[in-house]
Amino acid sequence: MKQTQHEGVANQTPVSGFFRKNSRYLAKLIPFLGLIAVFTFFALATGGRSVSMYNLRLVLLQAVIIMTGGIGLTFVISHGSMDLSLGGVLSLSAVFGALAGEYSPALTIPVCILTGVVFGFLTAGMHVLLRIPAILISFTVMFFGRGLAGTIVAKKSIRLPFVFYSLDTPLFYFAVFAVLFILAYIVFEYTKIGKYNRAIGSNITAAVMSGIKVGRYKIFAFLISGTLIGICGFLSLLRTGGVTSAASGFEFDVMISLVLGGISLTGGTSVKLRSVIIGGLILSMMGNGLVLLSVESAYVQAIKGLIFLATVAISYQRKRGEIIS
Amino acid sequence: MTLKKTTTRLLAALMTVIVLLSGGIMQVMAEDNAAEFPPKKTIAVIIQNTDDAVMSMVKKLLDSAAEALNVELLYKTGDLDGGAQIQAVENVIAAGVDGIMIWPLADTIVPKIQQMCGDAKIPFVHMFRGILDEDIAALTKQNPYFLGYTTENEADASVKLTEILAANGNQNVCLVYFPPGDSTGVIRYNTITETLAKEGINVLSECVLSYTSRPQTQVIDATNNFLATYPEMDSIFLLVGITGLLDGVRSVVESEDVLGKVNVVSFDHPATGIEEMFASGAFIGMASGGYVDPLFSFIILYNYLQGTPLSDEPIELFMDYVIVTSYDEAVSFAKYYNSDFLVYTQEEIKMMTKYYNPDFTLEDLQQIVLDYSIQDVISRFE
Numbered sequence: 001m002k003q004t005q006h007e008g009v010a011n012q013t014p015v016s017g018f019f020r021k022n023s024r025y026l027a028k029l030i031p032f033l034g035l036i037a038v039f040t041f042f043a044l045a046t047g048g049r050s051v052s053m054y055n056l057r058l059v060l061l062q063a064v065i066i067m068t069g070g071i072g073l074t075f076v077i078s079h080g081s082m083d084l085s086l087g088g089v090l091s092l093s094a095v096f097g098a099l100a101g102e103y104s105p106a107l108t109i110p111v112c113i114l115t116g117v118v119f120g121f122l123t124a125g126m127h128v129l130l131r132i133p134a135i136l137i138s139f140t141v142m143f144f145g146r147g148l149a150g151t152i153v154a155k156k157s158i159r160l161p162f163v164f165y166s167l168d169t170p171l172f173y174f175a176v177f178a179v180l181f182i183l184a185y186i187v188f189e190y191t192k193i194g195k196y197n198r199a200i201g202s203n204i205t206a207a208v209m210s211g212i213k214v215g216r217y218k219i220f221a222f223l224i225s226g227t228l229i230g231i232c233g234f235l236s237l238l239r240t241g242g243v244t245s246a247a248s249g250f251e252f253d254v255m256i257s258l259v260l261g262g263i264s265l266t267g268g269t270s271v272k273l274r275s276v277i278i279g280g281l282i283l284s285m286m287g288n289g290l291v292l293l294s295v296e297s298a299y300v301q302a303i304k305g306l307i308f309l310a311t312v313a314i315s316y317q318r319k320r321g322e323i324i325s
Numbered sequence: 326m327t328l329k330k331t332t333t334r335l336l337a338a339l340m341t342v343i344v345l346l347s348g349g350i351m352q353v354m355a356e357d358n359a360a361e362f363p364p365k366k367t368i369a370v371i372i373q374n375t376d377d378a379v380m381s382m383v384k385k386l387l388d389s390a391a392e393a394l395n396v397e398l399l400y401k402t403g404d405l406d407g408g409a410q411i412q413a414v415e416n417v418i419a420a421g422v423d424g425i426m427i428w429p430l431a432d433t434i435v436p437k438i439q440q441m442c443g444d445a446k447i448p449f450v451h452m453f454r455g456i457l458d459e460d461i462a463a464l465t466k467q468n469p470y471f472l473g474y475t476t477e478n479e480a481d482a483s484v485k486l487t488e489i490l491a492a493n494g495n496q497n498v499c500l501v502y503f504p505p506g507d508s509t510g511v512i513r514y515n516t517i518t519e520t521l522a523k524e525g526i527n528v529l530s531e532c533v534l535s536y537t538s539r540p541q542t543q544v545i546d547a548t549n550n551f552l553a554t555y556p557e558m559d560s561i562f563l564l565v566g567i568t569g570l571l572d573g574v575r576s577v578v579e580s581e582d583v584l585g586k587v588n589v590v591s592f593d594h595p596a597t598g599i600e601e602m603f604a605s606g607a608f609i610g611m612a613s614g615g616y617v618d619p620l621f622s623f624i625i626l627y628n629y630l631q632g633t634p635l636s637d638e639p640i641e642l643f644m645d646y647v648i649v650t651s652y653d654e655a656v657s658f659a660k661y662y663n664s665d666f667l668v669y670t671q672e673e674i675k676m677m678t679k680y681y682n683p684d685f686t687l688e689d690l691q692q693i694v695l696d697y698s699i700q701d702v703i704s705r706f707e
Contacts, residue, residue, distance in 0.1 A: 055419045062412050150535060153504050159433045159458065168437065240407035242433025291416035294399050301403070 031262030042289030067280035072225030080267035087250035088145020093233025113230035120226020201267025369417035378595030393671035473640030483516035489610035502564035541569035566593035614647030633679035
C-alpha cells in the first residue's frame, strides 16, 4: 500500500523527526565530530602527551602550510575545478625563490609569489581559453614543476639566506596564516570573486545566464590559489632552510585535508572556508598522534588512507553524487 | 536555546574535560615512570626506510645493540623531503624520546634540526652524513646537543671505483644517482666526475632518480635508454645502490645480451647475488658494508645518554667502505654481509660503552672504526 506524505510524517518518532529536521545541520557537524574524535582519541591514547601545550603548538605549526595551500584550493574547488599542480608549483616556487635569494635576499619572497601567480595564471588561462579541464592541465603542471625543480636541485643544494632564519618562529607562521585566512574569508564570503565562484560551482549554466563572466572569475580563483602556493613555497623554504627535493604528495595532502574538513569537491554554495582549518588540523593531528603512539611509519600512510576512505564513505551523498553537502 | 548553541557548548565542555583528564593521566604516568629504575632510554631513528636489503640490516644491527643496552628504538621512516624530516624531528621530540639519530636528507635542514634539538635539550647524532656546508657545520658544532656523526670516506671510495673502471679499460660510462643535495651525494658526484675526467673516461649520459617514484623501475628504463641511445656505452656507474637497482641493470644487460660487455660499478649494494654478478662479468667493483655506520653513531649517543660522554666536543667518525673487486672477495662479502649475520656481536657492542667497559674511550671507538674492514670481520669471526 502506498503511504501518503501525511501518513509518513505522522509515523515519525520524535527522534527521527528531530534528525530529519536537522539533517543538514547534522551533516555539517560530521567534520567537527571527526576533529573531536581524533583529538579525543589521541589525547586518551597518548596519556595526554598530544594535548600538551608544546604538542598542540606543533600540530598547529605542522598544519599551517597545508592549510595555506587549502585556502587557495578552496577557491578553485568552489567553482568545481581541481588543481593538482600544488606540489609541483610549490617546489618551483621554493627553488626559484631560493635561487633569487642567492643574488639578493629581498628577491626571495617576491619571486616565490610571482612563480605561484605565473603558474596559476598559466593553468587558468589554458583551462579557460582552450577549454581543457583544469585537472588535466594542473596534472601536467605538477609533473613539469616537480621535474624542473628536481633537475635544478639535482646539481646543487640551495639554501635559504640566513637573514630569514629569524622569521622561523611559530608566531610568524601563525600570524601569516591568520592574516591570509581573514583576507581569504572576506574575499570568499563578501566579494564577487567568492560569491560568483560558488555560483559557478552550483550551476554553471545559471551563472552564465545571470551574466557572470565565468572565465574571468575562474582565473581569479586560480590566481588566488597560485599566490597562496607561492607563499607556501616561501614558508616551506623557511621551515626547511632550503630546497632538498620536489615536494612529494603536497597536493594530495591538501585535498585530503579539505575532504576531511567536509568540503564538497563538486563546488558550489556549500563550500566553506572552515573546512580548511578543520581538515588541516585533523590531518596534522593524525600524523603527529600516530608518531606519539610509536606507530611504525609504514602503517601511518595506510591508516591515513583508511580514515580518508571512511570519511568519504560516511559523508558521500550518493543521490547527489557529491562529497558532503 | 537552538541546537547549534547547545551542540557548541557541549563540544566545548567535552574538550575541556578531555584536556583536564589527559593532564591527570600524564601526571600518573610520570609518577609511574619515576618509580622505575634504571629508566629505559628511548632513541628515535629517523631514516629513509628499514625494509630494503641494506637498511633492513641497519635495523637488525641497531635492534641488536638496543636489546643489549636496554634501549627502545622508535623508527621514523618514509620522510623523503626536508619538510617531512623536520616534521619527524618535531614529532619524536613531542613523543618524549631521550635522543635522536638522523640521516639528514640535506645540509640545508640541519640548522633547523639543531635548533629544535637544542631548544628541546635533546641530544642528536647524524648517521651516514657529515656536514659539507661550512657555515652550517660551524653553526651546528656550537650546539652542545649535537654529539657528532659517522660518515664514510666517500672520496676515497669514489676514486677507487673509478679507477676500477679505468683499469678494466672502460671508456664510455653512464651515471645513475639520486639528487646529490646532501654531503655524501655531493662528494661522490664531484669526486667521480673529476676522476672520470682525469682517467679520460667519457660520461655519455646521467640519469637522476627520484626517491618517490619507484627508482627500481626508473633504473631499468634508464638502462634501456642508455643502450638504445649509446651503443658505445661500456659501463654504468651506480652512485647509489638501494635494493633492486643493480638487479634492474643486470636484467636489462642480460636481456639485451650485453652481459660482460657493459660493466657495472656501484655503491652500497647488498650481498644477495653478488657472487653470480661478479662471476658473469656484469659487476666489476662495489663499495659497500657501510651499514655499520649507524651503530657507531648509536654508541656516541648511548654513552652520552648514560652520563658518560666519550667527548665534550662533537665526534666525527670516518669509516672506510668495504671494496669488492673480484669473485673471491664477493664470496667473502656474501658470507659476512648477509641478513643472517651481524658483524658486531652484542658482547662487542656492550664493550663499546662506558657503562659496561669503564675504560672505553673515544680513541678506542676511533680505532674500532679505523680497523673496520672485511679482513677485520674475518679475523674476529674465524
